[in-house]
Amino acid sequence: MWRDILKYGVIAGLVVGGAMVATFAATGGQMPHGGLGMAVGYATMLVAFSAVFVGIKHQRDVGGGGVIRFWPAFGMGLAISFIAALFYVAAWELVQATIVKDFAGSYAESVIAAQRAKGIDPAALAKLTAEMDAFKVQYANPMFRLPMTFSEIFPVGVLVSLVSALVLRNPRVLPARAG
Template identity: 75%
Template sequence: MGRDILKYGVIAGLVVAAGMWGTLLAFGKEMPHGMLGMALGYLTMLVALSAVAMGIKHHRDVDRGGVIRFWPAFGMGLAISFVASVFYVLAWEVAQATVVGDFASHYAASVIENAKANGADAAALATLTAQMEAFKIQYANPLFRLPMTFVEIFPVGVLVSLVSALVLRNPRALPAR
């Protein structure tokens, strides 16, 4: 089972890293923030984390004779998601060090500009600017940034693991051929 976890976790990690790098190469430092950026990011995560279902199914069909219980399937899904999440964090760190540069400043400027465009008053803009300055300081700290990046993808992996375990515990769901 450990081999399958590593294999499918690495596959998911490489897919999510490739999606991240594809977005970076397409948009450069002007990465899309807001709804478009979130949609692209989470779509890539869902595609990559489909490896969770493939890994559980492979383990069920090949190693377990076509039967797997919920908790072992869920645990395997979480482990695959963990490996993929580590790849995601590493890919983001490399991207930030090479292509993205000062993400926190670009993000803060985008948030403030969006607030201005939506008609925020001077007091709200002052408060938001102070919050964004605090965010930039926090984001510079790896002990803040690394877990924050991990938490972007891992909850998606938890949901995919849950759904996959619920579906694949039934041996008639996607039966082995």
């Protein structure tokens, strides 16, 4: 099981990390903030986490003789998700170091510009600017940034692991083919 966890975790990690690096490289580091950027990011995560489903199914069909209980399946999914999330964090650090030099500054500017466009009052704008300045300082600290980046992807992996374990505990769902 551990070999499968490592294999499918690395596959998921390479997909999500590689997609991140490729997307930022292709756009010159100008990934849009907000809805479109989040949609692209989370869609990529879901594609990568299909490795969780495949890994659990492989364990059920090959290692478990066609049967897997919920908790072992869920645990396997979480372990695959954890490995993929580590790749995601490493990829983001690589992107930050090479392509997107000042993410926090760019993000802060886009948030402030969006609120200005909505006609925010000066007092609220001053407060927002102070909050964004504090965010930039916090984001420069790896002890803040790394867990924050990890928490972007891991909950998606937990959800995919939960659904996969619930579905695949039933041996009649996508049964193994007789070879």
